[in-house]
Amino acid sequence: xxxxxxxxxxxxxxxxxxxxxxxxxxxxxxxxxxxxxxxxxxxxxxxxxxxxxxxxxxxxxxxxxxxxxxxxxxxxxxxxxxxxxxxxxxxxxxxxxxxxxxxxxxxxxxxxxxx
Amino acid sequence: xxxxxxxxxxxxxxxxxxxxxxxxxxxxxxxxxxxxxxxxxxxxxxxxxxxxxxxxxxxxxxxxxxxxxxxxxxxxxxxxxxxxxxxxxxxxxxxxxxxxxxxxxxxxxxxxxxxxxxxxxxxxxxxxxxxxxxxxxxxxxxxxxxxxxxxxxxxxxxx
Numbered sequence: 001x002x003x004x005x006x007x008x009x010x011x012x013x014x015x016x017x018x019x020x021x022x023x024x025x026x027x028x029x030x031x032x033x034x035x036x037x038x039x040x041x042x043x044x045x046x047x048x049x050x051x052x053x054x055x056x057x058x059x060x061x062x063x064x065x066x067x068x069x070x071x072x073x074x075x076x077x078x079x080x081x082x083x084x085x086x087x088x089x090x091x092x093x094x095x096x097x098x099x100x101x102x103x104x105x106x107x108x109x110x111x112x113x114x115x
Numbered sequence: 116x117x118x119x120x121x122x123x124x125x126x127x128x129x130x131x132x133x134x135x136x137x138x139x140x141x142x143x144x145x146x147x148x149x150x151x152x153x154x155x156x157x158x159x160x161x162x163x164x165x166x167x168x169x170x171x172x173x174x175x176x177x178x179x180x181x182x183x184x185x186x187x188x189x190x191x192x193x194x195x196x197x198x199x200x201x202x203x204x205x206x207x208x209x210x211x212x213x214x215x216x217x218x219x220x221x222x223x224x225x226x227x228x229x230x231x232x233x234x235x236x237x238x239x240x241x242x243x244x245x246x247x248x249x250x251x252x253x254x255x256x257x258x259x260x261x262x263x264x265x266x267x268x269x270x271x272x273x274x
């Protein structure tokens with residue numbers, strides 16, 4: 001695959017347009033992993049996963065370190081968003097979640113009343 | 116009137132979300148500890164994610180396991196209940212990142228005049244762990260990262 005790097009954002013979006021690569025990011029968010037571990041996790045060959053990791057590495061989303069024969073993958077320094085933006089998104093998620101919780105509690109209240 | 120949700124990064128390792136729920140703590144607690152009820156609200160309907168299964172053995176030392184699906188990609192979240200005090204306090208570990216990387220979630224329920232103040236406190240093992248959670252958007256026992264990325268990509272498609 002040839003990556004035309006017009007700018008970093010294009011590369012980042014291209015890197016994120018693949019479900020496996022998003023899965024790899026999610027996995028690395030939970031802890032570092034070797035190529036072999038990622039290949040097992042995603043039921044892929046080492047060559048296949050290497051290609052995905054390579055694409056993520058080009059964007060700075062992931063970095064790798066080779067120690068002996070093991071290549072360890074970890075999250076890179078490229079951040080998708082600033083912390084403030086993330087906190088705002090996180091808050092939206094909890095807000096919607098609390099709204100739904102409120103509805104469940106109202107249903108329970110109604111049920112108790114009907115009894 | 117809708118109550119406000121507050122979220123604050125309280126320290127390098129702590130994230131706190133809170134909200135007043137209109138209902139007694141007993142019912143709010145029940146909604147967090149009965150898997151059938153929990154399934155109804157943990158994943159908001161607007162999220163492009165489904166909670167495929169939810170097993171919860173809600174007692175001190177009991178385990179839980181949540182399986183999510185987002186666009187064909189599945190993610191598992193699991194851990195242990197460290198403390199279960201009916202109607203007032205729930206503590207669980209999030210073990211999917213490994214025991215050393217576990218973060219601890221403490222939820223308290225405080226009833227005031229028929230309403231309940233719910234405080235969700237997430238303690239990460241290190242500053243780096245919380246920074247990384249922020250970087251990937253994965254936090255709160257839900258693959259929010261996937262949601263966030265799906266959103267980013269959907270927006271890009273609309274450009």
